[in-house]
Each structure stands twice: as C-alpha cells, then as structure tokens.
Amino acid sequence: MKKNSGIIDRLLFFTLVPSFFIALYLVFIWSPVEKFMGAPQKIFYFHVGCAWVAFMAFVIVGYYSVRTLINPNMDHHIKAGISAEIGVIFTTITLVTGMIWGKSSWNTWWTWEPRLATTLILWFIYVAYLFVRKMDGSWEKIAKLSAVFGIIGVINVPIVFMAIRWWNTKLHPVVFGDGKNQQGGGIEPDMLVALLFSIFTITVLYAFLMRKGVEIEKMRHIVKKAKTKAMEKLAG
Amino acid sequence: MNSIFKDAWTIASKDLSNEFKTKQTIGMMLIFSSLVILIFSFAFDPTNNMVKAVIPGLVWLITVFSGILGLNRSFLSEHENDALTGLRSAPIDPSSIYLGKVLANFLLVTSVQIISIPVLFILFDYRFIGKIGWFILVVLIGTLGFIIVGTFLAALAANAKNSEMLLPVLLLPLLSPLMIAAVQATRIILENGTITNAVSWLRLMSAYDLLFLAACFFLFEFIMEGS
Numbered sequence: 001m002k003k004n005s006g007i008i009d010r011l012l013f014f015t016l017v018p019s020f021f022i023a024l025y026l027v028f029i030w031s032p033v034e035k036f037m038g039a040p041q042k043i044f045y046f047h048v049g050c051a052w053v054a055f056m057a058f059v060i061v062g063y064y065s066v067r068t069l070i071n072p073n074m075d076h077h078i079k080a081g082i083s084a085e086i087g088v089i090f091t092t093i094t095l096v097t098g099m100i101w102g103k104s105s106w107n108t109w110w111t112w113e114p115r116l117a118t119t120l121i122l123w124f125i126y127v128a129y130l131f132v133r134k135m136d137g138s139w140e141k142i143a144k145l146s147a148v149f150g151i152i153g154v155i156n157v158p159i160v161f162m163a164i165r166w167w168n169t170k171l172h173p174v175v176f177g178d179g180k181n182q183q184g185g186g187i188e189p190d191m192l193v194a195l196l197f198s199i200f201t202i203t204v205l206y207a208f209l210m211r212k213g214v215e216i217e218k219m220r221h222i223v224k225k226a227k228t229k230a231m232e233k234l235a236g
Numbered sequence: 237m238n239s240i241f242k243d244a245w246t247i248a249s250k251d252l253s254n255e256f257k258t259k260q261t262i263g264m265m266l267i268f269s270s271l272v273i274l275i276f277s278f279a280f281d282p283t284n285n286m287v288k289a290v291i292p293g294l295v296w297l298i299t300v301f302s303g304i305l306g307l308n309r310s311f312l313s314e315h316e317n318d319a320l321t322g323l324r325s326a327p328i329d330p331s332s333i334y335l336g337k338v339l340a341n342f343l344l345v346t347s348v349q350i351i352s353i354p355v356l357f358i359l360f361d362y363r364f365i366g367k368i369g370w371f372i373l374v375v376l377i378g379t380l381g382f383i384i385v386g387t388f389l390a391a392l393a394a395n396a397k398n399s400e401m402l403l404p405v406l407l408l409p410l411l412s413p414l415m416i417a418a419v420q421a422t423r424i425i426l427e428n429g430t431i432t433n434a435v436s437w438l439r440l441m442s443a444y445d446l447l448f449l450a451a452c453f454f455l456f457e458f459i460m461e462g463s
Contacts, residue, residue: 124409135396148455163413
C-alpha cells in the first residue's frame, strides 16, 4: 500500500512538472494573441483552470462530507479538509486573476456579475468551513459538525448562483455577453488547445497537492498521538 | 410525527415563557436594532432622496443584526447547568428540539420586527404606499428562512468557545441568496411595482425556506449527537 502510493505520487509529480512547462509554452508562445484584448488575455487560461479546480474542490468537499456522515472515518474527514484548503487557495487565485482580467478588458476591478459574486460567496463559505474545522474538541465531533456545514454549503451554491443571476438580469442590462468564452465570437482552436491543456495541468496540480496535503495531515495526527503517549508516560 | 410537533411546542413554550419572565434578550434586540437605525441615519442622510433606496435593505439589516443576537442566546443559554445534556437525553426526537427552537426564535424575531420596522419608517420619515399585506408576507417568509438557517448554525456554533464570533461568519454567506431575494421583493412592494415581479422572488424565498428546512431537519441529529 505504502509503496503503491509512492509510485502514484511520483507519477503525478513527473507528469506535473513537464506539463507545466508545456502549458506555459502553449499559453505564452504558441497560442495567438487576442485581437482586441492583447496580451492580458493570456491570464484567461490560468483563470479558467483555477476556477474549474476551485469548483471541483468544493464538490469534493461535499462528497467527502456526505461520506463522513454516513461512515465517520478519519480518512474522509482529512480529505474533505484538505480539499477545502486547496479550494480556498484556488478560489483566491481565481478572484485575483479575474480582477486583473476585468480591469484590462472591462475597465473595472469588480462588477456584480453572477459568476464573480458566486465565486466570492463560495470563498466565504469555504473560509467559514475552515473555521468550523478549527474548533476545539474531539475529531469525531468536529468531523460531524464540519461535514454538516459542508453539505449545507454545497446546497447553497446553486441557489446563490440563481439568485444573483435573477437579481442582475432584472435590474441591470447584461453588459458583458453571456460568458467569457463567447466574447468576440467563439474561441480559436489554438486557444482551445492551450486552454484545455492548462486546465489539465492545474487539475493534476490539484491532485498532487491533495495527496501531499492528506499525507502531511496524517503525519500530524501520528505525531500528536505519539506526543500524548509520551506525555502520559512521563506523567504516569 | 404528531409527537414531534407536541414536543417542539413544549420546548418553544419553555423558551418563550423563560424569555417572557426576564425580557432580557428581546429588550437587547430592540435596543440594538434602534441603535443600528440611529447609526444608519448618520451614514445616509435621511432628509434627501437616499431614503427610498436604502429602506428595503435597512429592513433586512436590522432584522439580521438583531436576530443574530437572539440566535446566539438560544443555544448558549442551554449550556448553563448543562441543560443541553438534559435535552439530548430526553426521550424525544432531536428534530423536535430544532423545530421548537425555530418556533421560539421566529416568534422572538417577529415580535422585535413588529416594533423595529415601524420605528425605522418613522425615524426615516418614510411614507408607506405599498400593499401592506404583501409586505408582511415578504417579511414573514424572509424571516422564517433566516431563522431556519440561523437556528441550525447557532446549534452548530454553540459547540465552539467563540460561538458569538463564529455564528455571523457561518451564517451571512449562507443567507446571501435569501437576502438578495428578500431585499428585491421588499423594494418592488415598497415602490408599488408590479406584484408578478415580487412573486418570482417570493417563490425563490419559499424554495430556499423549504429546502433548508428539510436539510436542517434531517442533519440536526448529527449536531446533537456530538460532543
């Protein structure tokens, strides 16, 4: 088992590093420069990849939360937590790159467009979830409470998206087309290749970070157990 | 099923009679919502046209801010003398505890609203021209959704040491769709707009209420099991 997981880690690492360089090449040199937006459009490839991973990470939090409730298990609990932590990072990257993109192409840092607002609220729910996990108490209790909150949070996301879409289409005209892809009419095939490849790369990065994070968290628990054992031995 | 409602009513009436004797939480909530109105009257000059734009938002701000105070108390007060253990070991369904608390909190917050919303209208010198029946309906449905999610998260947060701080952090992001719908519906009604627009928001709010009532009703057991 242990040897097997080492092979998977190495495999992920050795696909991750070259594909990152290939992705950088594809994005910055190979793919054509966008006619209207110019070089800032390059941020789009990483922005979409990070957004995709952020949403996927949240779905994975929900999945492991349900599994934790059905069968309280340290492994599921840790996986949900690590996925949330990585999700926060990628949501932050998505928000920041999105703001830079927005400033260069829409000339505003922020607009209350459904996708943006949903991502922001998603970020807040993630952070709240991490706060629940930082509560003190036995891990079984925290596992249950955080799993419950994770499920409630996942239920909330589609409602948020719908509410914000209604809110904006009712009061303001839709200024920026339906989505980023449709802007300027479709996407070049070369750009699509670069986009898909960078999404793939960032997903591999997520898988790699997830495995490493789970490993570190498990080590932390082992150390904690050993520590209490040693303390008991010294005291008794 | 019938016994769940009976037990829920017992718990709600216990909370309410307790509150009726001390009147501490409700008094605090009233004073706090008046203070929020006062602070906002400094922030937005009540004499100009700004009032019309901010009133629908203010109705919900004072509800949520004062409601959070009450929600915090509703489970923390059970920690005194370890009453929570008593509730947990009582031969009742855990869901009836949840329903009872929802009922008690709902009545508490609506009774605060009965005073605080007219106070808001008077202090901002707002002339009410909308349909009062629809306005009350929107306020009730919105408050119910707020209490459904709020009571659940208050029970969750009560496990932490810093529960007063934790509750708003957990609650506000989850409330965001409800608040968008509630503020929009209130605005449409207060500006005497077409009711059909408000109805679609009302539908969203009712769907939110029902969905979260079902989810919280079933998940509440897990919160009570812990610790």
